[in-house]
Amino acid sequence: MRKTTTMILSLLVGLSLVLSACGPAATTAAPTTAPTTAPEPTEAPEATAEPTAEEPTEVPPTPTLTPYPIATCEAGKTCVRWFVGLGTGTDPAQITIQEGVVNDFNSSQDTIQLILEVVPHAAGRDTLSTEIASGNGPDIVGPVGWAGSNDFFGQWLDIAPLIKSSGFDTSIFDPALANSYQVEGQGQVGLPFAVFPGGIFFVPSMFDEAELAYPPQKYGDKYELDGAQVDWNWDTVTEVAKRLTIDVNGKNATEEGFDKTQIAQVGYNAQWQSAESVATFYGGAALKYTGDAPGEYKVDITDGWKEAWQWYYDGMWGDQPFIANGPLAGSPEFGGGNVFNSGKAAMGLTQTWYTCCLGDLAKTTEWQVGIIPAMADGKVSGRIDADTFRVWKGTPNPEAAFEVLAYLITDGADKLLPTYGAMPAVASKTEAFFNAKKEQYPTVSQESWDVFVQGLAYPDSPSAESWAPSPIESSARVGTFKSLMETTPPDQFDFDAEFQKLLDDLQAIYDKAQ
Amino acid sequence: MLEQLRDFSKLVPSISSIRRLTPLARREMVWGVGFLSPWIIGFLAFTFLPIIFTFIFTFMNLNITDGLLSMLSPSKYVGFDNYATYFKDPQIWSSATTPGSWLITIRFGLIALPIGIFLPLGLALLLNNKHLKGQSIFRSLFYMPFIVPFVAAIFIWGGMLNSETGWINRALVWLGVPKANTPLWANDVHWVYPTYVIMGLWGIGNAILIMLAGLQSIPTELYDAAKVDGANGLGTFWNVTRPMISPVIFYNLVLGVVGLFQYFLFPLVVNNGNGNPAGATMFYNLYLYKTFFTYQNMSYGATMAWGLFVVILIVTILLFATAKYWVYYAGETRS
Numbered sequence: 001m002r003k004t005t006t007m008i009l010s011l012l013v014g015l016s017l018v019l020s021a022c023g024p025a026a027t028t029a030a031p032t033t034a035p036t037t038a039p040e041p042t043e044a045p046e047a048t049a050e051p052t053a054e055e056p057t058e059v060p061p062t063p064t065l066t067p068y069p070i071a072t073c074e075a076g077k078t079c080v081r082w083f084v085g086l087g088t089g090t091d092p093a094q095i096t097i098q099e100g101v102v103n104d105f106n107s108s109q110d111t112i113q114l115i116l117e118v119v120p121h122a123a124g125r126d127t128l129s130t131e132i133a134s135g136n137g138p139d140i141v142g143p144v145g146w147a148g149s150n151d152f153f154g155q156w157l158d159i160a161p162l163i164k165s166s167g168f169d170t171s172i173f174d175p176a177l178a179n180s181y182q183v184e185g186q187g188q189v190g191l192p193f194a195v196f197p198g199g200i201f202f203v204p205s206m207f208d209e210a211e212l213a214y215p216p217q218k219y220g221d222k223y224e225l226d227g228a229q230v231d232w233n234w235d236t237v238t239e240v241a242k243r244l245t246i247d248v249n250g251k252n253a254t255e256e257g258f259d260k261t262q263i264a265q266v267g268y269n270a271q272w273q274s275a276e277s278v279a280t281f282y283g284g285a286a287l288k289y290t291g292d293a294p295g296e297y298k299v300d301i302t303d304g305w306k307e308a309w310q311w312y313y314d315g316m317w318g319d320q321p322f323i324a325n326g327p328l329a330g331s332p333e334f335g336g337g338n339v340f341n342s343g344k345a346a347m348g349l350t351q352t353w354y355t356c357c358l359g360d361l362a363k364t365t366e367w368q369v370g371i372i373p374a375m376a377d378g379k380v381s382g383r384i385d386a387d388t389f390r391v392w393k394g395t396p397n398p399e400a401a402f403e404v405l406a407y408l409i410t411d412g413a414d415k416l417l418p419t420y421g422a423m424p425a426v427a428s429k430t431e432a433f434f435n436a437k438k439e440q441y442p443t444v445s446q447e448s449w450d451v452f453v454q455g456l457a458y459p460d461s462p463s464a465e466s467w468a469p470s471p472i473e474s475s476a477r478v479g480t481f482k483s484l485m486e487t488t489p490p491d492q493f494d495f496d497a498e499f500q501k502l503l504d505d506l507q508a509i510y511d512k513a514q
Numbered sequence: 515m516l517e518q519l520r521d522f523s524k525l526v527p528s529i530s531s532i533r534r535l536t537p538l539a540r541r542e543m544v545w546g547v548g549f550l551s552p553w554i555i556g557f558l559a560f561t562f563l564p565i566i567f568t569f570i571f572t573f574m575n576l577n578i579t580d581g582l583l584s585m586l587s588p589s590k591y592v593g594f595d596n597y598a599t600y601f602k603d604p605q606i607w608s609s610a611t612t613p614g615s616w617l618i619t620i621r622f623g624l625i626a627l628p629i630g631i632f633l634p635l636g637l638a639l640l641l642n643n644k645h646l647k648g649q650s651i652f653r654s655l656f657y658m659p660f661i662v663p664f665v666a667a668i669f670i671w672g673g674m675l676n677s678e679t680g681w682i683n684r685a686l687v688w689l690g691v692p693k694a695n696t697p698l699w700a701n702d703v704h705w706v707y708p709t710y711v712i713m714g715l716w717g718i719g720n721a722i723l724i725m726l727a728g729l730q731s732i733p734t735e736l737y738d739a740a741k742v743d744g745a746n747g748l749g750t751f752w753n754v755t756r757p758m759i760s761p762v763i764f765y766n767l768v769l770g771v772v773g774l775f776q777y778f779l780f781p782l783v784v785n786n787g788n789g790n791p792a793g794a795t796m797f798y799n800l801y802l803y804k805t806f807f808t809y810q811n812m813s814y815g816a817t818m819a820w821g822l823f824v825v826i827l828i829v830t831i832l833l834f835a836t837a838k839y840w841v842y843y844a845g846e847t848r849s
Contacts, residue, residue: 327701
């Protein structure tokens with residue numbers, strides 16, 4: 001009897017140990033500490049690519065119903081998990097390419113096994129949070145930009161010692177670009193991989209139909225409007241966009257009798273741009289706060305940003321709208337958020353990463369790229385997103401993880417960059433990138449591709465995705481404001497009151513920062 | 515309820531009663547516990563311990579990316595700070611410009627709960643009517659939407675109710691409603707709750723089925739007796755049907771109330787979880803989710819979870835306390 005009891009109890013203890021092992025475990029990784037100071041704005045472009053709708057309008061991204069099958073770790077190998085889901089890389093075509101890169105790496109040596117883990121972008125942050133919280137974080141995370149990285153501030157490994165011990169040659173990068181990944185108090189938390197300058201994507205046939213000149217393709221060039229040479233600035237874009245916004249009766253937004261409730265084509269769309277991004281293009285680069293330490297942070301939204309958002313709202317809901325409002329942009333007819341690709345927008349402001357997602361449009365329609373308009377002061381406020389891979393601080397295999405990271409940003413980059421729509425951070429790879437893009441989009445002219453090269457001279461500094469106190473919550477609050485603008489008509493929306501409420505809420509959020 | 519608890523306590527054997535067991539009975543008990551152990555261990559590991567941990571978290575300042583080892587750090591303990599924040603949080607308790615999450619939840623409940631209880635009852639009564647031809651077809655039709663995956667149904671509804679291109683608004687325009695007067699549905703602070711209710715009604719097949727089962731379990735003799743006594747249709751419903759299915763209504767009510775406080779997926783999927791329009795959809799459970807996962811504030815999220823638990827507990831106790839006045843169980847005698 002006693003023997004049986006002992007046996008059952010032992011069985012119970014054994015089972016509970018197994019179950020406990022399967023449950024959340026304590027991590028040995030250094031815990032996250034909330035940033036006490038904002039990271040230094042870098043000279044080099046810094047930002048993230050978001051080829052998925054960061055602020056989806058009405059129809060959210062379709063959830064993936066089946067989880068990505070994760071390979072099992074082979075015995076005797078050091079396994080390195082590569083997490084994709086914080087930025088680009090979750091599109092089916094991209095997954096296929098990434099799987100190819102994984103296979104290439106795994107077949108190139110026999111000590112490390114690289115395992116791909118893809119999570120839909122909408123669930124990426126939550127999934128990574130949960131994995132890290134349970135001590136089961138991935139070794140490599142990316143591609144991820146600054147905004148995605150800021151969400152996990154303090155979780156990235158300082159790879160400077162690994163760079164030194166492995167002898168990795170960092171001279172292949174622009175020093176300023178490499179230094180931009182040095183974060184005060186955290187070390188070298190990444191290396192350059194991809195940059196995404198912006199431009200105005202446009203459909204020439206729509207301009208032809210409206211008898212309008214195409215957007216200029218060299219910074220400094222004028223635009224011809226009604227026979228006059230005018231600056232290519234936001235006023236000009238607004239006027240042109242209105243004339244390119246057509247209702248179901250064929251009238252444009254400037255014509256009498258235009259039916260703004262039945263828009264068939266819009267003139268302009270800020271394609272998958274955050275509120276901060278919209279404001280930066282229109283009103284100049286700026287931080288959302290002042291102060292250097294918790295308790296001292298104050299909300300600081302510039303007048304330029306406020307004007308930008310007012311302009312954006314009027315563009316959707318004014319008497320002569322030229323931007324698709326939320327419900328319209330979210331409708332299937334307008335691409336469920338991917339408006340420019342739906343062929344219902346004449347111009348789309350976005351970055352090179354958007355070349356990932358133009359498959360449908362490119363089948364039937366020629367598109368080209370023009371320069372970014374100047375602000376009221378005549379200066380151009382561009383935006384350059386930048387993505388890279390990060391090593392999680394809690395990785396049990398830092399050397400192996402760095403070896404993988406080095407592979408991804410060098411040899412693996414040849415396949416990854418084109419599928420991410422990213423310009424290489426390594427200058428020697430630029431030509432190969434554009435060759436791949438030309439093959440993908442043969443009708444896009446050299447002048448259009450050159451717009452992106454010129455765009456490298458117009459980074460946003462500080463980045464539109466710079467750290468702010470309580471970064472996730474404050475960023476979400478600004479996103480909510482943008483969503484409110486997109487979905488609320490003027491009879492229910494008091495811009496000044498909502499803007500003031502945004503400031504108040506942001507201050508309350510900043511006050512919580514530690 | 516206290517009586518029920520006292521009855522339950524009799525089922526739990528005391529140490530002395532175990533000692534009094536015969537060797538055979540004791541062996542059987544050990545085997546019984548052994549067979550139950552997977553559930554017990556699962557409950558302890560995945561339910562009980564997390565509950566305890568979340569309670570501890572409420573006294574800490576823990577981020578979701580902090581490891582559990584940080585629980586050992588005294589600097590992480592902040593006393594009752596999270597509770598103090600909780601009782602001052604304007605998102606929970608409303609402010610001059612923001613409706614609080616509790617208010618939002620209750621406001622929506624006042625619309626959704628009565629409809630969610632009485633519409634299935636009404637439909638079940640119709641489906642149970644002996645004069646209805648093709649009962650099984652109607653039952654299948656009413657139940658079928660319930661098996662449509664939830665998120666898929668929401669996407670379909672989202673398309674139908676799109677204020678710019680949805681066919682419902684197009685139909686309204688076709689019927690003569692000016693385009694400017696058509697509802698913005700989920701984007702209008704006045705229409706968003708009715709929109710959620712309409713979407714929610716799509717899946718009431720299960721509640722109908724439960725009500726129907728309750729109706730069909732009523733002995734026909736009672737209806738015969740009521741008929742003999744001269745009761746008309748309304749009198750029969752009030753004096754026979756209502757009390758006999760009151761346990762089923764009570765069951766649906768309790769589930770409905772608990773479900774209301776946990777209301778989450780509709781605002782998350784339809785309005786992207788951002789609380790729009792004008793903060794009207796920042797339901798309590800959604801705010802909890804965002805605090806925990808999006809803002810990664812594990813401690814404050816845990817505090818909110820305990821706040822939710824306490825409120826649900828109180829409301830459920832109140833419901834059970836009222837049950838003796840209106841819920842009738844067969845075989846029960848009342849003075």
